[in-house]
Amino acid sequence: MSIRPTTARLLSELDHRRIDLLLTRSDAQRFVELHSLLDDADIVPAPEVPAAVVTMYTRLVVEDPDGSNRRQLTLCYPNDADPAAGLVSVLSPIGGALLGRRRGDEVAWTTPTGSTQRLRIVELAFQPEASGDYTM
Numbered sequence: 001m002s003i004r005p006t007t008a009r010l011l012s013e014l015d016h017r018r019i020d021l022l023l024t025r026s027d028a029q030r031f032v033e034l035h036s037l038l039d040d041a042d043i044v045p046a047p048e049v050p051a052a053v054v055t056m057y058t059r060l061v062v063e064d065p066d067g068s069n070r071r072q073l074t075l076c077y078p079n080d081a082d083p084a085a086g087l088v089s090v091l092s093p094i095g096g097a098l099l100g101r102r103r104g105d106e107v108a109w110t111t112p113t114g115s116t117q118r119l120r121i122v123e124l125a126f127q128p129e130a131s132g133d134y135t136m
Contacts, residue, residue, distance in 0.1 A: 009037060009100025012046040012129060015056045019090060019099075022077065026091065034096045041100055046134035051127055052103040056090065057136040059126040060098070062119040065106055072125065075099060094119075 011019075020038055023031055049055055056075055063070040073086045075098055081089035088095045094117070097109035101121055108118045128136040 008040055008042045010049065010053050010102075011038070011041045011043055011100050012049050012055055012134075013043055014046055014134065015099075016041065016043050018056070018077075022091070031091065031096075034091070034099075037096065037099065046129050049127075049129040050102075051130035052124060053127070054098050054101050054121065054124065055127055055129055056099075057126075057128050058124055060103075060121055061123040061125055063122050065118050065120055070122065073098070 016038060019034070023035060023038070054060055054075060056077065059072060059074045061070060061072050071086065073088050073094075075090060075095055076087050078089045078091050081087050081092070083092075088098070090096060090099055093109040093111060094107075097107040098121070101107055103121050103124055106118060106120045108116055110116055124130075128134070
């Protein structure tokens with residue numbers, strides 16, 4: 001179970017459309033939280049996404065809540081996922097927890113083994129929309 005932020009998450013229209021299509025092709029029961037996120041998110045045109053929001057193919061720096069274990073992750077679609085290389089699928093628990101969050105947010109998710117994990121988003125090293133790429 002993910003912790004819900006006090007404000008709605010923000011998604012670009014393109015990310016929303018692509019993830020919705022991806023979910024229609026997947027086991028709906030398995031992705032209830034992601035469906036809920038899509039239903040509840042604020043949707044804006046890609047050029048209006050603030051640079052501090054995690055979108056698809058955002059490369060971000062995260063750390064444990066105590067400030068330790070800093071690492072870089074990139075949020076991607078399942079076909080590009082490679083957890084060992086830091087490429088996390090939006091369909092994974094951590095990927096769903098990061099989508100639409102902002103720099104400075106702490107995210108939580110439940111692992112497949114049932115434990116709760118937490119990370120803080122420290123920095124967005126690259127966000128496609130901030131660099132003018134609205135098609136990634």
